[in-house]
Amino acid sequence: MKMQKSQPxxxxxxxxxxESQGFFNANCQAKRAEALLKLKKLGLPDKKMEKWRxxxxxxxxxxxxxxWTKEFSPAQIQNDLFQCDVHDLDAFTINLYRGRYxxxxxxxFKMENGAIIGSMAAAIEKYPELVSQHxxxxxxxxxxxxxxxNTALFLDGLFIYVPKNTKLEQPIQLINAVGREENTxxxxxxxxxxxxxxxxxxxxxxxxxxxxxxxxxxxxxxYIGKNAKLDHYKIQNIxxxxxxxxxxxxxxxxxxxxxxxxxxxNGGLIRNEVVNTINGEGAESDILGLYLADEKQHxxxxxxxxxxxxxxxxxxxxxGIVDDYAHAVFNGHILVKPDAQKTLAYQNNNNIILTDxxxxxxxxxxxxxxxxxKCSHGATIGQLDENSLFYIRQRGIGIDNARMLLMYAxxxxxxxxxxxxxxxxxxxxxxxxRLRGELSICDQCVLQCSTPxxxxxxxxxxxx
Amino acid sequence: xxxxxxxxxxxxNGKEILNGVNLEVNKGEVHAIMxxxxxxxxxxAAAIAGxxxxxxxxxxxxxxxxDILDMQPEVRAQEGIFLGFQYPVEIPGVSxxxxxxxxxxxxxxxxxxxxxxxxxxxxxxxxxxxxxxxxSKLKNRSVNEGFSGGEKKKNEIFQMAMLExxxxxxxxxxxxxDIDALKIVANGVNKLKTPDNATxxxxxxxxxxxxxxPDFVHILYDGKIVMTGGKELALELEEKGYxxxxxxxxx
Ligand SMILES: Nc1ncnc2c1ncn2[C@@H]1O[C@H](COP(=O)(O)OP(=O)(O)O)[C@@H](O)[C@H]1O
Ligand SMILES: [Mg+2]
Numbered sequence: 001m002k003m004q005k006s007q008p009x010x011x012x013x014x015x016x017x018x019e020s021q022g023f024f025n026a027n028c029q030a031k032r033a034e035a036l037l038k039l040k041k042l043g044l045p046d047k048k049m050e051k052w053r054x055x056x057x058x059x060x061x062x063x064x065x066x067x068w069t070k071e072f073s074p075a076q077i078q079n080d081l082f083q084c085d086v087h088d089l090d091a092f093t094i095n096l097y098r099g100r101y102x103x104x105x106x107x108x109f110k111m112e113n114g115a116i117i118g119s120m121a122a123a124i125e126k127y128p129e130l131v132s133q134h135x136x137x138x139x140x141x142x143x144x145x146x147x148x149x150n151t152a153l154f155l156d157g158l159f160i161y162v163p164k165n166t167k168l169e170q171p172i173q174l175i176n177a178v179g180r181e182e183n184t185x186x187x188x189x190x191x192x193x194x195x196x197x198x199x200x201x202x203x204x205x206x207x208x209x210x211x212x213x214x215x216x217x218x219x220x221x222x223y224i225g226k227n228a229k230l231d232h233y234k235i236q237n238i239x240x241x242x243x244x245x246x247x248x249x250x251x252x253x254x255x256x257x258x259x260x261x262x263x264x265x266n267g268g269l270i271r272n273e274v275v276n277t278i279n280g281e282g283a284e285s286d287i288l289g290l291y292l293a294d295e296k297q298h299x300x301x302x303x304x305x306x307x308x309x310x311x312x313x314x315x316x317x318x319x320g321i322v323d324d325y326a327h328a329v330f331n332g333h334i335l336v337k338p339d340a341q342k343t344l345a346y347q348n349n350n351n352i353i354l355t356d357x358x359x360x361x362x363x364x365x366x367x368x369x370x371x372x373x374k375c376s377h378g379a380t381i382g383q384l385d386e387n388s389l390f391y392i393r394q395r396g397i398g399i400d401n402a403r404m405l406l407m408y409a410x411x412x413x414x415x416x417x418x419x420x421x422x423x424x425x426x427x428x429x430x431x432x433x434r435l436r437g438e439l440s441i442c443d444q445c446v447l448q449c450s451t452p453x454x455x456x457x458x459x460x461x462x463x464x
Numbered sequence: 465x466x467x468x469x470x471x472x473x474x475x476x477n478g479k480e481i482l483n484g485v486n487l488e489v490n491k492g493e494v495h496a497i498m499x500x501x502x503x504x505x506x507x508x509a510a511a512i513a514g515x516x517x518x519x520x521x522x523x524x525x526x527x528x529x530x531d532i533l534d535m536q537p538e539v540r541a542q543e544g545i546f547l548g549f550q551y552p553v554e555i556p557g558v559s560x561x562x563x564x565x566x567x568x569x570x571x572x573x574x575x576x577x578x579x580x581x582x583x584x585x586x587x588x589x590x591x592x593x594x595x596x597x598x599x600s601k602l603k604n605r606s607v608n609e610g611f612s613g614g615e616k617k618k619n620e621i622f623q624m625a626m627l628e629x630x631x632x633x634x635x636x637x638x639x640x641x642d643i644d645a646l647k648i649v650a651n652g653v654n655k656l657k658t659p660d661n662a663t664x665x666x667x668x669x670x671x672x673x674x675x676x677x678p679d680f681v682h683i684l685y686d687g688k689i690v691m692t693g694g695k696e697l698a699l700e701l702e703e704k705g706y707x708x709x710x711x712x713x714x715x
Binding site: 385386387388390391392393394395396397398399401402405406408409410411412413416 | 515556563566
């Protein structure tokens with residue numbers, strides 16, 4: 001599959017590379033150029049490829065995108081971004097605006113405990129050993145076009161290093177925002193390194209400020225060292241004119257814990273690729289996702305879990321509600337290698353389809369080469385339960401609210417796994433608003449900006 | 465008259481289950497409907513409550529003088545009809561608190577009343593849960609999720625107490641209860657009784673009627689009410705068994 005020379009995007013790649021090479025050192029420049037060459041050979045995905053059979057990018061790729069390769073003033077943008085206070089989420093916030101790292105004084109800094117947080121581009125200059133040890137080590141760059149595109153043309157992203165036996169008490173919140181400029185092309189590259197015994201909570205939000213079109217190709221690599229713990233939340237809430245390709249690579253060492261939770265609330269087209277490589281005995285991962293799609297939205301989740309060693313556990317749960325003409329795709333693949341005895345691996349995808357125009361393709365898949373394992377998979381597509389609806393309506397609750405209650409209840413199973421209470425409450429509100437059709441993309445960087453609102457639920461524990 | 469059912473015929477998937485039920489319930493009365501399994505007791509309850517699959521092919525149901533057959537189930541509920549389900553549905557993820565608050569506020573809205581404040585609502589919750597001896601732990605849980613059979617039935621009565629319907633139809637609320645739970649449930653029902661409301665208890669056994677004393681006992685058999693009497697009828701039925709009914713109907 002060769003890239004179509006006629007694609008407008010194709011013609012810009014060389015130019016974008018040229019414009020951005022100046023930001024990076026010679027070593028990095030060489031890697032970028034090489035990745036672009038490979039990408040041109042491979043071509044961008046199209047529907048003839050098995051992995052892209054159900055997701056058509058031809059519409060998304062036809063626009064006249066702009067990559068923000070020009071100089072910019074982080075401080076000025078900073079003022080623009082921080083217009084509201086954190087009211088209930090106690091998190092250290094980092095902003096990426098159209099793929100550029102926004103900061104006040106320092107692009108990267110080291111905390112007293114040795115943790116390093118900052119711009120990916122700055123990390124490449126300042127901590128070359130740390131970066132080269134992990135950068136691009138967990139991806140499948142060779143055969144994935146968007147990985148290559150990202151390696152070739154990323155401008156910045158988030159870099160986090162958590163040293164041995166260090167726990168970052170405060171969650172870090174990364175807000176990746178687009179808007180104000182039509183046809184923005186964004187390439188984020190994030191690298192998160194958790195050394196042995198360390199702990200981190202990361203909340204990663206993709207937001208749009210307005211209805212301007214954008215295309216984001218975001219790639220994150222996570223190295224989770226021996227005994228380390230990563231609690232990861234991804235909130236995707238972009239406008240219907242925007243496209244998002246998001247790839248998360250999680251590499252786990254011995255006895256490590258991964259909890260990753262995706263809340264896919266809105267977007268024109270969203271494709272998530274989760275790759276979880278479990279490479280140390282005793283490691284455990286929970287990979288959850290909730291997607292709510294309506295109108296003509298397209299949401300695609302691809303989850304690949306590789307059990308390479310014995311005595312590990314993985315658990316996948318993705319739930320979705322698909323309305324109107326929306327299309328949801330789920331592909332789950334668990335690979336249990338011959339050495340991975342005593343593996344426990346579970347995978348579930350449950351969908352509620354609300355109209356006969358909506359579409360769901362779900363394909364759970366187990367590939368097992370070890371004999372002493374416990375693995376299961378399941379996929380369901382159903383409507384709202386009639387008996388439950390009748391029960392609720394019999395109490396005097398109208399059909400619309402009854403449906404909403406049931407949809408919320410369905411979603412709550414995923415929401416309830418969010419460990420940070422304030423975040424859970426916020427997401428809970430957002431899901432309720434979304435189900436009522438009230439969630440606005442202009443709840444700027446939704447997690448921190450909106451005012452505390454009427455709570456649907458009364459927490460008896462707090463009142464009694 | 466509160467409830468007036470005339471010559472009611474109900475079909476499910478084209479199969480006629482009820483063929484000519486007549487029932488009149490006045491304010492302040494307690495009625496019991498008895499009958500063997502599969503004779504249409506739950507069908508009657510569902511038809512009154514407005515379950516969609518239950519098609520009324522003939523006859524009428526009026527409530528407080530209004531024809532309710534064209535009303536949505538929620539409107540019938542808002543008008544004051546409550547159904548205690550034989551098999552209460554589990555709704556994981558919806559807390560009882562949230563459920564009851566939404567229900568109560570929608571009913572109030574229907575009657576043009578202001579919603580309850582959070583404080584007033586909580587006070588009411590506390591009051592009513594005591595009535596059925598529900599511990600506070602229960603009410604923080606999702607509706608019926610993981611409840612034992614007894615807890616589910618108590619929860620039905622709790623909801624009835626919260627919503628204060630004018631007509632409560634309790635479908636086998638006694639089945640699967642031990643004697644203590646049965647007493648709690650019956651006690652709850654009795655305390656909720658006023659001169660302005662009415663209760664219809666559907667039961668398979670006479671046992672419940674020792675605690676909830678009916679003014680009328682009806683026997684439903686093969687889709688029809690075949691016999692009506694006072695509370696003694698339940699005792700007679702208990703003694704002679706459903707075979708007695710079968711023979712009397714055949715004769
Ligand atoms: N949803 C349904 N679909 C088809 N048949 C039903 C349904 N519900 C009840 N029935 C049938 O209707 C008849 C009466 O059932 P039901 O009203 O539940 O009786 P009871 O409550 O007296 O035990 C039975 O023959 C039962 O099989
Ligand atoms: Mg029954």
